[in-house]
Amino acid sequence: MTTKKLPLRAKLATSATRGAAALSRATGRGDGSVIGGRIGLMIDPNLLTELAAGRRIVLISGTNGKTTTTRLTTAAVSVLGEVASNALGANMPTGHTSALAKAGPTPYAVLEVDEHYLPQVLDTTRPRVVALLNLSRDQLDRAKEVAMMAALWRETLVGRDVHVVANADDPMVTWAAQSAEHVTWVAAGQRWHDDSWVCPECGSAIERNGDAWWCNGCPLRRPVPEWTVQQDGVVDPTGTYHEVKLQLPGRVNRANAATALAVAAHFRVRVEDALPRLAEVKSVAGRYATVERDGRLIRLLLAKNPAGWLEAFDMAEQVPTLLSINARDPDGLDTSWLYDVDFSPLRGRRVLISGDRAMDLAVRLTVNAIPFEHIPSFSQALASVPPGRLEVIANYTAFQDIRAELDRVN
Numbered sequence: 576m577t578t579k580k581l582p583l584r585a586k587l588a589t590s591a592t593r594g595a596a597a598l599s600r601a602t603g604r605g606d607g608s609v610i611g612g613r614i615g616l617m618i619d620p621n622l623l624t625e626l627a628a629g630r631r632i633v634l635i636s637g638t639n640g641k642t643t644t645t646r647l648t649t650a651a652v653s654v655l656g657e658v659a660s661n662a663l664g665a666n667m668p669t670g671h672t673s674a675l676a677k678a679g680p681t682p683y684a685v686l687e688v689d690e691h692y693l694p695q696v697l698d699t700t701r702p703r704v705v706a707l708l709n710l711s712r713d714q715l716d717r718a719k720e721v722a723m724m725a726a727l728w729r730e731t732l733v734g735r736d737v738h739v740v741a742n743a744d745d746p747m748v749t750w751a752a753q754s755a756e757h758v759t760w761v762a763a764g765q766r767w768h769d770d771s772w773v774c775p776e777c778g779s780a781i782e783r784n785g786d787a788w789w790c791n792g793c794p795l796r797r798p799v800p801e802w803t804v805q806q807d808g809v810v811d812p813t814g815t816y817h818e819v820k821l822q823l824p825g826r827v828n829r830a831n832a833a834t835a836l837a838v839a840a841h842f843r844v845r846v847e848d849a850l851p852r853l854a855e856v857k858s859v860a861g862r863y864a865t866v867e868r869d870g871r872l873i874r875l876l877l878a879k880n881p882a883g884w885l886e887a888f889d890m891a892e893q894v895p896t897l898l899s900i901n902a903r904d905p906d907g908l909d910t911s912w913l914y915d916v917d918f919s920p921l922r923g924r925r926v927l928i929s930g931d932r933a934m935d936l937a938v939r940l941t942v943n944a945i946p947f948e949h950i951p952s953f954s955q956a957l958a959s960v961p962p963g964r965l966e967v968i969a970n971y972t973a974f975q976d977i978r979a980e981l982d983r984v985n
Contacts, residue, residue, distance in 0.1 A: 637708025714907030
């Protein structure tokens, strides 16, 4: 399938999108994925619809893991041909527009979508598949409450001609996805339970026993998954076990890979063909990147909300660890979520803290009885630890600051 010929206005808008993005990159103002799309949509408000037409599109949404799952899904679907994607994580319509304009006419597109924008992007791009990963609290000063977000998704999926791939282990996602006509269930796991103790359907308690969960007051319960993460691999709908070899750490990324495989299978990509592509993914927009500086091996982990910090602690090794917290606009201004994070896994290792809101983190660690050292900057933190491995866990803008500092040194 190929994209249709663009109308003149859309062609002009596409050229403007590419030009603005290139200028932004050339002047060092950013990757251009937002400004390019913004200008293109100002010229032609229907540009995203025009660029999406004729492509087989996948949308991937959730609170955590969107960027990584998008990258893995892009790799899996690339078995079939060229795939457009917003690989750097600009996950609103401006970013989608810029990504499709930059890619040109590709038969496939895999797009990460901010969970708030999923209804709008569904209307605009008419995807073949939507993958729903998880729902948990995030950016408390401006995001919807979790049950409200689940209700928005549920309402959005009613009557849609779209196949949904959904996490069977998240009650909020399950309830939302049940409104869709066609669903593939993936046992992707849910280590963070604190946002799903109450049934979104009837308000009764959610009970859990091992992998199973169910509502005490209504029929809502964990559906039978067709894809399951098992040990170091994935079991497909035929019951066949496939070892999954990734360069990305942690069980959570095997779960992301299982979702990617389930999406690709909808396009008839064989698991054995997709697995080598997944194994090639080393780093995702800087996440999980390992950089060597002055005898220190630095690994960068992004964690932007309680669920993400729980997974980051699972991945991090028992070595000196730098935690960095900001509260700028992209992070959300409210840092009270720090009190939802259990920092006890850090006991027994050297902990350093930095960032704009390091003192908020200092108080939280004190409450958790975790010894720490406040280090004003990343360069000072690097100099203060001996040669060897350093784990860095940071929220969004703190992560970007550290990446920029490493790039400058490089």
